[in-house]
Amino acid sequence: MLLVSGMLRDVLDGAVDLLLGGACVGCARPGRPLCAACAGQLPTSGRPAWPDPVPPGLAPPWAAGEYDGTLRAMVLAHKEHRVLALRGPLAALLAAAVAGLLDESPCGPVVLVPVPSRPGAARARGHDPTTAVTASAARLLRSGGRDVVAWPLLRSRRGVLDQSGLGATDRAANLAGSMRCPTRPLRRLAARRPRARFVVCDDVLTTGATTREAQRALESVGLTVAGVATMAATRRQFQSPDL
């Protein structure tokens, strides 16, 4: 029922975008928020996206594509302007990154854990974009036969600043100890998925500081983090000659 109402809501959002005279976020063509031509150019598989420098101990990070052009416009339009019709295409990108990671090291039942938004950010935006896209990505992966669920297991503590504009060192300091894993959902999870491995999910991988903090919070309560998956990664992650 939840799935049906979610799908219905997405269909309605798409209809509203059309009625209000939307345009493609990639090429500005009038019509859908993502035209068929731009959709056809999106990545369909994930690849490793190690930041430079790598935060010590970071689990293998995978991303669908570079944070640029249409992909960047999609992430921003969905997150900041609530263009919810982009949720499906963004979920497909995140699912591609997760699938790449899981194909590299198959690991049984998997739980996708979205990076939590800062306290108050979801309320201000009217939605929690990363959590919503992660849930949709898990549905896509399940429909492909994989044993994957999405659980928003992490919470952000108050006092965390907006990361944009901060360098790698400041980001790490801003985030240190900023996330935690409350015990009640963990107990339910332990009962339902005792051997699960965990994948931290986020929209954009920049320095890796945010996902590393999420990984730390999960590992601090004894969970095994198999990797990190994001829809996009900033350019330098893809410049390594061995990729």
Ligand SMILES: [Zn+2]
């Ligand atoms: Zn387009």
